[in-house]
Amino acid sequence: MSHNVDVAVIGAGPGGYVAAIRAAQLGFSAVCIDAGKGKDGKTPAMGGTCLNVGCIPSKALLESSHQFHAISHDMADHGIEVGKAKMDASKMIARKDGIVDKLTGGVAFLLKKNKVPALHGTGKIIGQVDGKWKVEVDNDGAKEEVLATHVIVASGSRPRPLPLVEIDNVNVLDNEGALNLESAPKRLGVIGSGVIGLEMGSVWKRLGSEVTVLEAAPKFMGAADAQIAREAMRTLTKDTGLDILLGVKITKITNGKTVVVEYEVGGEAKTQEFDKLIVAIGRVPNTEGLGAKEVGLNIDERGFVAVDGDCKTNLPNVWAIGDVVRGPMLAHKASEEGVAVAERIAGQKPHFDFNTVPWVIYTNPEIAWVGQTEEQLKEAGIDYKKGTSGFGANGRAMSMGAAQGTIKVLTDAKTDRILGIHMIGPMVSELVAEAVVAMEFKASGEDIGRIIHAHPSLAEVLHEAALATDKRAIHG
Numbered sequence: 001m002s003h004n005v006d007v008a009v010i011g012a013g014p015g016g017y018v019a020a021i022r023a024a025q026l027g028f029s030a031v032c033i034d035a036g037k038g039k040d041g042k043t044p045a046m047g048g049t050c051l052n053v054g055c056i057p058s059k060a061l062l063e064s065s066h067q068f069h070a071i072s073h074d075m076a077d078h079g080i081e082v083g084k085a086k087m088d089a090s091k092m093i094a095r096k097d098g099i100v101d102k103l104t105g106g107v108a109f110l111l112k113k114n115k116v117p118a119l120h121g122t123g124k125i126i127g128q129v130d131g132k133w134k135v136e137v138d139n140d141g142a143k144e145e146v147l148a149t150h151v152i153v154a155s156g157s158r159p160r161p162l163p164l165v166e167i168d169n170v171n172v173l174d175n176e177g178a179l180n181l182e183s184a185p186k187r188l189g190v191i192g193s194g195v196i197g198l199e200m201g202s203v204w205k206r207l208g209s210e211v212t213v214l215e216a217a218p219k220f221m222g223a224a225d226a227q228i229a230r231e232a233m234r235t236l237t238k239d240t241g242l243d244i245l246l247g248v249k250i251t252k253i254t255n256g257k258t259v260v261v262e263y264e265v266g267g268e269a270k271t272q273e274f275d276k277l278i279v280a281i282g283r284v285p286n287t288e289g290l291g292a293k294e295v296g297l298n299i300d301e302r303g304f305v306a307v308d309g310d311c312k313t314n315l316p317n318v319w320a321i322g323d324v325v326r327g328p329m330l331a332h333k334a335s336e337e338g339v340a341v342a343e344r345i346a347g348q349k350p351h352f353d354f355n356t357v358p359w360v361i362y363t364n365p366e367i368a369w370v371g372q373t374e375e376q377l378k379e380a381g382i383d384y385k386k387g388t389s390g391f392g393a394n395g396r397a398m399s400m401g402a403a404q405g406t407i408k409v410l411t412d413a414k415t416d417r418i419l420g421i422h423m424i425g426p427m428v429s430e431l432v433a434e435a436v437v438a439m440e441f442k443a444s445g446e447d448i449g450r451i452i453h454a455h456p457s458l459a460e461v462l463h464e465a466a467l468a469t470d471k472r473a474i475h476g
Contacts, residue, residue: 001144003117005029007345008135008148010123010290012036013048015322015334016154017107022342024114031146032116033123033137038104039097039180044120046107047100048156049323050331053176056103058199060096061179062362065206074401087207090182119144125151125291125318133318150317150345153297153305154338155290157283157323162191165253171276172255175200178278184208189261189274193220193244195361197280201242202363211241212272214248214263216281223359225373225422227388231406232367232424239404240364253277285324300326311341319345333357356439360429365405368432371420371439374410383413387445387468389476391425395456402426407465409445416444416469427458434462445469 005028009020012034020032036052038045045052071085111118121139123146128134133151137144159174161167169177178200184207190197193215205211221229236242245265252262259277263270285304292299298306298314305320307313313320319341322334333354340350361367377384391397391405405425411418421435438448448466453459467473 003031003119003144003146004132005031005146005148007031007150007152007342008123008133008146009033009152009154010125010135011048011154011156011322011324012046012107012111012118013154013156013322013334014050014331015156015338016048016152017046017111017338018335019152019154019321019338019342020116021110021114022339023345024116026342026346028342028345030116031119031148032111033119033121033135033146035120035122035139038101044118045100045104046111046118047104049158051103051107052100053179055331057096057100057179058175058196058203059362060099061092061203062199064092064095065203066364069206077401087184089184089207093180093182096179119146122289123155124289125295125297127295150319152338152341153290153313153318153320153324154322154334155286155324157285157329159279160282160284162250162253162279162281164250165255165259165277165279167279168255171259172253173276173278175278175280178280181276185275186210187258187274187276188212189214189259189272189277190280191250191261191277192280192282193217193246194280194282197278198236198242198361198363200278200280202236202240205241211243212274213242213244214250214261215244215246216248216250218247220244220246221361221367224367224369225408225420226375227408228367228369228406228422228424232361232363235365235404235424236363283323283329287324310344311337327354328357328359330357330359353440356436358432358436360432362429365402365425366428367424368428369420369422370432370435371418372410373420373422374408377410377419382419384419385411385413385416385445385469387411387465387470387473387476389461389464389468389473391458391461393475394458394461396458396460397426399456400426405461407431407461409448409462409465409469411445411469416446418443418445418448421462421465423462425458425461431459431462434459 007023007030009016009032020030023030121137124136126134132147135146188209190201190213201211220233250263254260259274300306321337323329343350358370387409397403408422410420453463
């Protein structure tokens with residue numbers, strides 16, 4: 001079967017399916033090509049890594065483990081007496097799978113609603129035919145052909161392999177394997193202290209595992225503001241109970257009945273034995289199989305599709321978005337790029353600012369930020385003001401039993417324009433949205449300080465931090 005369309009999108013993750021739908025909204029004919037399969041390995045599943053084996057299932061497990069921990073440790077403070085909590089991990093996994101199934105079905109419904117055919121299989125750019133791009137869709141040998149004026153590459157990313165050991169998702173796990181453990185291993189090792197490592201480590205620690213995180217970098221959470229990173233390190237080790245080791249050089253991994261990891265840290269050789277080992281050392285772009293070399297699509301030295309500021313590649317009418325291009329591998333960044341590209345194809349001039357892309361880590365407490373860190377401002381020689389406020393005396397946080405954490409606001413010393421906002425504390429994944437809006441509209445510290453924030457609310461901490469940049473905090 002062949003399709004002749006205006007826009008062909010390769011990939012149905014948060015970037016791809018959004019780009020296809022936005023293109024359809026703008027009056028273009030579009031198809032969305034994706035090879036993703038559900039947990040059974042057979043059923044087509046739209047939504048990409050985020051929905052199937054990333055953002056969504058991990059949040060489901062984090063919520064389940066949070067509820068278990070609260071019942072086990074916090075209910076007595078509320079005057080609620082319960083018996084010993086018992087976790088049925090298989091039911092927890094089933095709940096997670098149900099959420100994923102509903103949302104993947106939702107993506108398929110949205111594509112159908114917008115008259116975007118979902119083509120199952122891998123997409124490969126073959127070349128140009130009469131001014132259009134020919135894309136071959138291969139579904140386990142069954143092939144379809146698409147002719148498209150524009151091609152949007154949104155093929156996503158995959159876990160970065162560790163040369164020392166092979167992922168078997170039995171004892172040595174990637175993110176997908178970590179999301180499907182049906183019991184808490186007694187001893188869990190995690191290689192990598194990024195988002196996946198910290199979130200999965202937190203899940204299984206709450207459910208009873210002894211968790212050791214091995215990180216090669218000498219600094220914890222190097223992308224975050226150093227003050228927030230230090231507080232996160234203290235909280236995750238002291239309160240959550242993760243054993244986090246930095247500056248680790250792994251020398252050997254042996255996968256048998258258990259997993260034995262040999263490593264060096266601080267000049268000392270050590271060996272640890274784990275029942276399960278999660279490898280979470282980052283992700284690499286999916287550019288293999290696109291036909292890039294054959295058609296001359298530029299791939300940079302790190303394996304990403306090379307694009308300009310508008311997500312244009314070196315080939316006419318070929319675009320690329322999301323994890324497969326430069327910038328943070330974040331679902332919301334991919335979605336906004338998808339919208340922007342569809343609108344550029346329509347001749348519009350959409351706005352996209354990398355400086356206002358929020359980052360969130362869903363540990364307990366949560367960590368979030370947007371804009372520049374204090375270290376980046378110092379390195380750039382920018383004169384700035386700083387204001388901080390804590391959740392410790394916030395009435396809403398205290399009532400939630402979550403009165404810990406800090407919000408930091410950084411502003412330009414001359415103009416008062418907000419340059420960065422950094423948070424650790426309860427529900428900061430939601431609070432960061434106000435910070436993003438403020439920065440997107442070039443707000444000043446005084447702007448946030450003058451806005452009325454509801455009382456009692458967690459957002460009052462952001463209000464106080466903004467006031468503190470000008471030494472006007474009332475409760476600080």
